[in-house]
Amino acid sequence: MEVLEKLTSKDFTSDQEVRWCPGCGDYSILKQVQTVLPDLGRPREEFVFISGIGCSSRFPYYMDTFGMHSIHGRATAVATGLKSTRPELSVWIVTGDGDSMSIGGNHFIHLLRRNLDVNVLLFNNQIYGLTKGQYSPTSEQGKITKSTPMGSIDHPFNPIALCLGSESTFVARTMDRDPKHQQAIIRRGYEHKGTSMIEIYQNCNVFNDGAFEVYTEKSSKKEQTLMMENGKPLIFGENSDKGIMLDGFKPIIVNLADVSANDIWIHDETDMVKATILSRFYDNASVEGHFPRPFGVFYVDGKRPTYDDMLNAQVAEAIEKFGAGDLDKMIAGKETWVVN
Amino acid sequence: MSTSVETLESVVIRFAGDSGDGMQLTGTQFTNSAALFGNDLATFPDFPAEIRAPIGTLAGVSGFQIHFGSTKINTPGDQSDVLVAMNVAALKANIKNLKKHGVIIINTDGFDSKNLRLANVPEDKNPLIDGSLDGYDVKKIDVTKITRAALVDSGLGTKEIDRCKNMFVLGLVYWMYNRSTKNTIDFIKSKFKKNEAVMNANIKVLEAGWSYGETTEMFVNRFEVAPAQMEAGIYRSIMGNQAAAYGLIAASVKSGLPLFYGTYPITPASDILHELSKYKNFNVRTFQAEDEIAAICSSIGAAFGGSLAITGSSGPGIALKGEAIGLATMLELPLVIVNVQRAGPSTGLPTKTEQADLMQAYYGRNGECPVVIVAAQSPADCFTMAYEACRIALEHMIPVFILTDGYIANGAEPWKFPQTKDLQPINVQFAKERKASDDKFMPYLRDEKLSRPWAVPGTKGLEHRIGGLEKQNITGNISYDADNHELMVKLRQEKVDRVADYIPEQTIDNGADSGDLLMLGWGGTYGALKTATQKLIDEGYKVSHAHVRYMSPFPKNLGEVMSKFKTVVIPELNNGQMAKIIRDKYFVDAIPYNKIQGQPFMSNEVVSKIKEILS
Numbered sequence: 045m046e047v048l049e050k051l052t053s054k055d056f057t058s059d060q061e062v063r064w065c066p067g068c069g070d071y072s073i074l075k076q077v078q079t080v081l082p083d084l085g086r087p088r089e090e091f092v093f094i095s096g097i098g099c100s101s102r103f104p105y106y107m108d109t110f111g112m113h114s115i116h117g118r119a120t121a122v123a124t125g126l127k128s129t130r131p132e133l134s135v136w137i138v139t140g141d142g143d144s145m146s147i148g149g150n151h152f153i154h155l156l157r158r159n160l161d162v163n164v165l166l167f168n169n170q171i172y173g174l175t176k177g178q179y180s181p182t183s184e185q186g187k188i189t190k191s192t193p194m195g196s197i198d199h200p201f202n203p204i205a206l207c208l209g210s211e212s213t214f215v216a217r218t219m220d221r222d223p224k225h226q227q228a229i230i231r232r233g234y235e236h237k238g239t240s241m242i243e244i245y246q247n248c249n250v251f252n253d254g255a256f257e258v259y260t261e262k263s264s265k266k267e268q269t270l271m272m273e274n275g276k277p278l279i280f281g282e283n284s285d286k287g288i289m290l291d292g293f294k295p296i297i298v299n300l301a302d303v304s305a306n307d308i309w310i311h312d313e314t315d316m317v318k319a320t321i322l323s324r325f326y327d328n329a330s331v332e333g334h335f336p337r338p339f340g341v342f343y344v345d346g347k348r349p350t351y352d353d354m355l356n357a358q359v360a361e362a363i364e365k366f367g368a369g370d371l372d373k374m375i376a377g378k379e380t381w382v383v384n
Numbered sequence: 385m386s387t388s389v390e391t392l393e394s395v396v397i398r399f400a401g402d403s404g405d406g407m408q409l410t411g412t413q414f415t416n417s418a419a420l421f422g423n424d425l426a427t428f429p430d431f432p433a434e435i436r437a438p439i440g441t442l443a444g445v446s447g448f449q450i451h452f453g454s455t456k457i458n459t460p461g462d463q464s465d466v467l468v469a470m471n472v473a474a475l476k477a478n479i480k481n482l483k484k485h486g487v488i489i490i491n492t493d494g495f496d497s498k499n500l501r502l503a504n505v506p507e508d509k510n511p512l513i514d515g516s517l518d519g520y521d522v523k524k525i526d527v528t529k530i531t532r533a534a535l536v537d538s539g540l541g542t543k544e545i546d547r548c549k550n551m552f553v554l555g556l557v558y559w560m561y562n563r564s565t566k567n568t569i570d571f572i573k574s575k576f577k578k579n580e581a582v583m584n585a586n587i588k589v590l591e592a593g594w595s596y597g598e599t600t601e602m603f604v605n606r607f608e609v610a611p612a613q614m615e616a617g618i619y620r621s622i623m624g625n626q627a628a629a630y631g632l633i634a635a636s637v638k639s640g641l642p643l644f645y646g647t648y649p650i651t652p653a654s655d656i657l658h659e660l661s662k663y664k665n666f667n668v669r670t671f672q673a674e675d676e677i678a679a680i681c682s683s684i685g686a687a688f689g690g691s692l693a694i695t696g697s698s699g700p701g702i703a704l705k706g707e708a709i710g711l712a713t714m715l716e717l718p719l720v721i722v723n724v725q726r727a728g729p730s731t732g733l734p735t736k737t738e739q740a741d742l743m744q745a746y747y748g749r750n751g752e753c754p755v756v757i758v759a760a761q762s763p764a765d766c767f768t769m770a771y772e773a774c775r776i777a778l779e780h781m782i783p784v785f786i787l788t789d790g791y792i793a794n795g796a797e798p799w800k801f802p803q804t805k806d807l808q809p810i811n812v813q814f815a816k817e818r819k820a821s822d823d824k825f826m827p828y829l830r831d832e833k834l835s836r837p838w839a840v841p842g843t844k845g846l847e848h849r850i851g852g853l854e855k856q857n858i859t860g861n862i863s864y865d866a867d868n869h870e871l872m873v874k875l876r877q878e879k880v881d882r883v884a885d886y887i888p889e890q891t892i893d894n895g896a897d898s899g900d901l902l903m904l905g906w907g908g909t910y911g912a913l914k915t916a917t918q919k920l921i922d923e924g925y926k927v928s929h930a931h932v933r934y935m936s937p938f939p940k941n942l943g944e945v946m947s948k949f950k951t952v953v954i955p956e957l958n959n960g961q962m963a964k965i966i967r968d969k970y971f972v973d974a975i976p977y978n979k980i981q982g983q984p985f986m987s988n989e990v991v992s993k994i995k996e997i998l999s
Binding site for chain 1: 685
């Protein structure tokens, strides 16, 4: 057996100059991906990165793998064709909030329901960066941008809820400012058989600086984030002194001192109903009594067959049942006649 | 009683009824039987866009015309000899195209007060009584009543019984033309094998129709149409969309590449998807995408991965694919785009034919975005040109359009089909693995065809990135350089132009290679123009016909072919699209001759027009 050469992050770095704005959150994501990939035990030529349009979509140019920078919103569709026909490849989709949920919204939801075995890195910066600062489908209502001088009147998407509603089999959230967490989630996404959808909070320091500050700054992070771990209680707070409990279907925030440890909600990644409740922890951080924002894996279904497996199984089944195609026989059909 | 048998060279029958009356099935059955009998033939299914349009109305009339004969048949016929009218609306919609003294077989039950009202015909204008059908050979039969009587013990409900009416008509027409019902009985047995009652009912009514002709004294004549004298060989009957699907699969087999078809259902292209999806054992993968854009983009993904990638649609869908066709042009990957044209713009007339997407294929994208375009001229030719589209796309690493249209897509003709071994080879070579010590891989380094290497993911040492941004020549890196952009635009055009070195030269289909007038056609008008040309030649006119199948680039000798005629006329089912391109490219003062009615040319109207131009 051929021994794989030991790869390093350098092997995944192309010779193209990285052209994101200095300080952009994209740099961190690129670095984490280049850190995780060499450890996956897979030859470099099997990786393919496909993107649409937007700042994030420049990503493939910086990876020394196979890559395609396609058109706006369509990376998901391109990846579907590639993975359907070349299931042995490791296919990654790099997209942004506008690319995946505005112009590419249709392909995005259909990719998720079909469950192609691909990985989606959704860079969410809640703004249009490449077109220089218009609001995006995840921008908060009332946002003043170049195209909304009186404030945006669009109600934003809740991306995690959208993905769960689209029958996604792997839904997770991480952030650019937490490299370790990002690496762990990316690795889990890779290991998931099916579409792994990873939303990454990514700061656009030029057009939407500080959008996720409360979740990334040391002073507020512990109070505002809920780091979910499978089989572990949902605990947060400056001193890990708060927890989430379920009162029927209603989540409530409790002080650990006031309740028994057994009453705290234990995170179960395979529970779709609970994942749906967690996806609704999406309220405004400045409102009194709001819930902390969850990070980690919301939901995993490792059992649903993938589209690519089923498609290729049908081809194999047809060959077994009817034999490999005989072209002359097909063209002649069932009824022919001879003219002498 | 005795009936005399008259021998005819060819006959045109039009079956017309409500869209729920099963006229398409009736026509298809008659077609298959005529084909197996050895007649040459051409068909024209003509149906409304609605699956069940309002019953009894003019809008709901569904027709199927077949022209079969013992001589060469090129068109479904300008006018019919026999009209089957299942109701008033069907008669009203089709009587104008019935020959003088033609036969009308009428289902009298379809001419009651209700049907008259639905067809907007006043009671006193009932064609059965007002004398308007004098001069035609009218056969009034209460098909509904006879069918119900035949099936009184069948155990079926009235609705199911009435659905067998079309079999009565088919049986009767089989009798009229001295045809066996065997082929249709076999078909019924296979179609209804899970429902014996319905199977038996259909067979019984089919035979009742035959017996009706045999025993009643309504018909004094039976007709015989001998098998046609066709080139020796093995034949089958084929429809255009089916032929296109076979052509694509043949190219997949001959190139050794698995076929991927990304598409979204649309009239009249969906039958290609239905056909391809049956052949998964040929390593065919069909993908019914969420929309037209995903359909083409998935095909681009499959092409990147090394499949023979195809997307198919009709005009409105092609409009949505425009941006992605531009991407494929930039990526320089092989991609076949099938457009089964229908009448537009917008939703237009979905079930009616037109040739109005030629300009869209030529120019319908942003930027300078040339592609290769081929066009099929008949149902069977869809096989040849689909195969050619694949061959050119794969060997030249380029997007290729194949244009067909609703008329040939749904029409049928006898096909002397080819053997696999006789098909032109398709040579594909993927770029080879490279070692670290080799020179850096250059994804946009070109060969003599100007095509670039096909470097599929998974090949060691070929890691590279491609995309829609302008490429630097040779390296394929992003480039905003002014001179490079101009160079790349010119290279992409030159690459299309060079395809002319790899396609056949233009031939004259009929007539001398010089003369007074050349009819230059393309696409599905072939049969009508061929018939018209022969009539004109027979009358002594110095007229010839050439039919273009390679639309971009044109065959290298096309200008020379045209130069030998005093006049060039370009008949098209559009407002003059190829005429504009020909005039632009060759400075030929070609005369456009256009019909934009959602209907094919009739050969007689072409004959008249050409005579008018020559006078």
